[in-house]
Amino acid sequence: xxxxxxxxxxxxxxxxxxxxWVGSQADYAEAQADFSSLPVVASFEELAERLSQTPExxxxxxxxxxxxxxxxxxxxxxxxDVNFSVGVRRLQGTRDQALVMAVNVPxxxxxxxxxxxxxxxxxxxxxxxxxxxLRNERHQELFARYQELTQARLEAESLRTSMIPx
Numbered sequence: 249x250x251x252x253x254x255x256x257x258x259x260x261x262x263x264x265x266x267x268x269w270v271g272s273q274a275d276y277a278e279a280q281a282d283f284s285s286l287p288v289v290a291s292f293e294e295l296a297e298r299l300s301q302t303p304e305x306x307x308x309x310x311x312x313x314x315x316x317x318x319x320x321x322x323x324x325x326x327x328x329d330v331n332f333s334v335g336v337r338r339l340q341g342t343r344d345q346a347l348v349m350a351v352n353v354p355x356x357x358x359x360x361x362x363x364x365x366x367x368x369x370x371x372x373x374x375x376x377x378x379x380x381x382l383r384n385e386r387h388q389e390l391f392a393r394y395q396e397l398t399q400a401r402l403e404a405e406s407l408r409t410s411m412i413p414x
Contacts, residue, residue, distance in 0.1 A: 284408065286401055291395050299386050308379040312372055319368035326361030328354045 299305065331352035376377050 286404060287402070292391065295390055295394065296387060299383060299390065302386065304382055304386075307381060308375055308382065312379070315368055315372045315375060319365060319372065322361055322364035322368055325364065326358045330359045331383060344401045 331350075333350045335348045335350075336345055339349045
């Protein structure tokens with residue numbers, strides 16, 4: 249009875265493990281590992297360099313680029329579009345023809361665009377501040393985890409050399 253219960257627990261654990269590996273069947277026999285050697289871990293500096301390549305950092309960089317493009321559009325909106333048109337008009341009553349010229353210069357577009365540019369600058373600064381804060385936070389988390397890993401490796405090496413008989 250105890251052996252059957254242990255077999256059911258083993259089958260349940262195998263299925264749970266298979267589901268974490270995105271599988272529906274536990275089609276593996278046994279796991280094998282070498283506990284006498286630990287895998288090589290990159291240096292903290294190498295890992296810290298990779299922080300700028302995280303999806304969070306990439307998303308914030310893309311957001312800053314999009315805001316920069318919107319800022320350029322707002323800046324372009326500050327330059328007035330001067331329209332110039334020329335035409336000929338026929339005056340029916342006097343049977344004359346006249347040359348008609350029109351110049352259209354919008355007023356106030358530069359001051360309106362200045363607000364949009366200032367808004368984009370503020371948004372870009374906010375995104376850059378979020379990116380820097382996130383980078384610093386992740387750097388601190390990485391350092392803490394790296395210290396924990398270093399301590400765990402030291403403990404494992406200590407246990408392997410002093411506690412396990414040769």
